[in-house]
Amino acid sequence: MARQVGFSRPRRESRQIMVGKVPIGGGAQVSVQSMTTTKTSDVEGTLSQIYALYGAGADIVRCTCNDSEAAEGLASIVPRSPVPIVADIHFHYEMALAALEAGVACLRLNPGNLRKPEEIKLVASEAKDRGVPIRIGVNAGSLHPDLYKKYGGAVPEALVESALYELSLFGEVGFEDVKISVKASSVPLMIESYRMLAEATDVPLHLGVTEAGPPPAGLIKGTAGIAALLAEGIGDTIRYSLTADPVEEAKAGRQLLEALGLRERVGLDLIACPSCGRTEIDVIAVASKVQNAMEKLNLPIQVAVMGCVVNGPGEAREADLGIAAGKHKGHLFIKGKIVRVVPEDRMVEELIQEAQNLVREGVEARLAAADENASREAELDRAELLQLKGSDVNNAESKVNLIRKRLADEGD
């Protein structure tokens, strides 16, 4: 058997921050990020895309927070997302405050767009109070005009100075929970900027070639920049920026890390919701039971364990197979379509049996074998759960009220 070759160069030592439950830097495995392309105010559409990204290998997902509707959407998305959510802030510091009210796990601020020191420090203070990290996301295309003028263009020194200046503003309010990116669409510019930044600070670094374009050129540019730095030991989290379905970004990120030996290869792809106020079961226990039983079978499919039938089959509609909990029942679904309703105490066994049938017979055959009463039963169960718990089990409405009050106060 061929000898496995790994990188001999050690990874750059960086301090660690936590984006939700995902550690970044400080020796943690390199994580994969992507970004939704839906309107964040479209809660169901955004969650469905987040689940697809999660299934494709994303550890963290960024959503735009460009207006109050987006911020209100985040209040409903965050508690139902299987991965930590980063809010992308554009020009308005108020949106950063609103995203914090919505409970996001991280903010991304662009120093070229949000420029007033007092606003930046206000956001950093509030993030500090809540224990929420911030990514300083410098972008060569939207570099602060003063720096552009000073250096005569977007050069590595300018990108690094922009990041370090923002970092110093954070330092003035004692905020250190930070990661930094210095992205450019030019691969050499991006590589040089990150190299320079890696020498200047121990803050964890988020790598990316921005506006890389559609595949295959976009994939090649992204890989050239990200892989070159990772091979030097630089980089704690990565994102491909492709003009394509973001699922392609997450897949590419995952595959790159596997190819570089920085992440383990995956066999069975089990996804599970984080559970929220809607669930009637212990999702963690059920997911680990499924994982233990199915790993031995080594089936090449994606399986979802979802805490409720109200949203589960829709959120995980990209999965080959899944189970969503109802009231003392399990709803088996294939590609988001309910095929059978089973008693709660048999849901794991039934799921495993269906997984084997699915691999043997294929999706079409198993959909054709669906119990014709299953959809109706699921509807009744869904209605019962909605009646029992109402439509706002995650208190999104109270967060929306806080967001509205906060934005009204800031507008005064």
Ligand code: SF4
């Ligand atoms: S319990 Fe239901 S709504 Fe909550 S995260 Fe799981 S699937 Fe989504």
